[in-house]
Amino acid sequence: ALAVHLRGVTKVYDNGVMALGPLDLAVPKGEFISLLGPSGCGKSTALRLIAGLSPASSGAVRVSRHEGDVQIGHGIGFVFQEPTLMPWTSVRENVRLPLKLGGIAKAEGRARADAALASVGLADFADAFPRELSGGMKMRVSLARALVTDPDILLMDEPFAALDEITRFRLNNDLLALWRSLGKTVIFVTHSVFESVYLSQRVVVMTARPGRIQADIRIDTVEPRG
Ligand code: ADP
Ligand code: ADP
Numbered sequence: 001a002l003a004v005h006l007r008g009v010t011k012v013y014d015n016g017v018m019a020l021g022p023l024d025l026a027v028p029k030g031e032f033i034s035l036l037g038p039s040g041c042g043k044s045t046a047l048r049l050i051a052g053l054s055p056a057s058s059g060a061v062r063v064s065r066h067e068g069d070v071q072i073g074h075g076i077g078f079v080f081q082e083p084t085l086m087p088w089t090s091v092r093e094n095v096r097l098p099l100k101l102g103g104i105a106k107a108e109g110r111a112r113a114d115a116a117l118a119s120v121g122l123a124d125f126a127d128a129f130p131r132e133l134s135g136g137m138k139m140r141v142s143l144a145r146a147l148v149t150d151p152d153i154l155l156m157d158e159p160f161a162a163l164d165e166i167t168r169f170r171l172n173n174d175l176l177a178l179w180r181s182l183g184k185t186v187i188f189v190t191h192s193v194f195e196s197v198y199l200s201q202r203v204v205v206m207t208a209r210p211g212r213i214q215a216d217i218r219i220d221t222v223e224p225r226g
Helices: 043-051 091-101 106-119 135-147 165-182 193-199
Strands: 002-012 018-028 032-036 058-063 076-079 153-157 185-189 202-206 213-218
Touching: 002 043, 002 185, 018 043, 018 058, 018 185, 018 213, 032 193, 043 058, 043 076, 043 153, 043 185, 076 135, 091 106, 091 135, 106 135, 135 165, 165 193, 185 193, 193 202
Parallel strands: 032 185, 032 202, 076 153, 153 185
Antiparallel strands: 002 018, 002 058, 202 213
8 A cells, every 4th residue: 555646746836836746646654655856856845745735736635544543643743953952941842742733632641741752762861851952852852743733744855954964964874774674655855865775675766856856776785684
């Protein structure tokens, strides 16, 4: 079954910029794919269309719907390059926010936020404030917030680009372990060829704007997974 299916998708912004396509992309459930391509080729645009944050100008965007209890973001978790945490409240409350917006009761929301924080290695930081955390830890909080609704699909837009190399490598390994244990579909935008090959089962390379598929490479030369 497909998690995401884009067919002939284009995006022309209000200012006339043709950002994307036509783009055809089919992502099976559970696959971890990377999107690589020059700046401005439409990678973020593609993620926004998949997330339903912005409408396609033409073509079809199909995303398999979440069957679980909480449908926030239609079963999609989104991680941006900037963690965008609320500075005035605790790490736990930051992670609980999507559940709060989804009407989940406070006690359950807190328990689920704590479980999500534990899954990213931050069990001991639920009561901390964002300003007390390093860049890598803030990114972990952002990841926990994206996972707290148990989405089927995780969209990540250059999440680790601003981190130092060692922190980034640790996050790569932890993300890979999470993906193996949670079995989610991941679409990961990056400028790093290393990161794309290290993390994903499939690397999709886009052309310069308007972004189309230039190459679609299966990564099966690495050690077997899981
Ligand atoms: P990438 O993520 O590959 O760097 P983007 O999807 O961010 O590319 O942008 C693709 C193109 O569309 C760029 O030229 C960008 O300036 C333009 N663009 C992105 N968002 C908007 C918008 N909301 N309005 C107008 N132009 C936009
Ligand atoms: P619409 O196509 O319905 O007019 P857009 O796709 O233009 O909506 O806007 C999507 C989101 O991108 C909006 O939240 C907007 O604030 C944001 N945005 C606007 N301009 C840019 C830009 N140049 N680069 C990236 N994002 C932008």
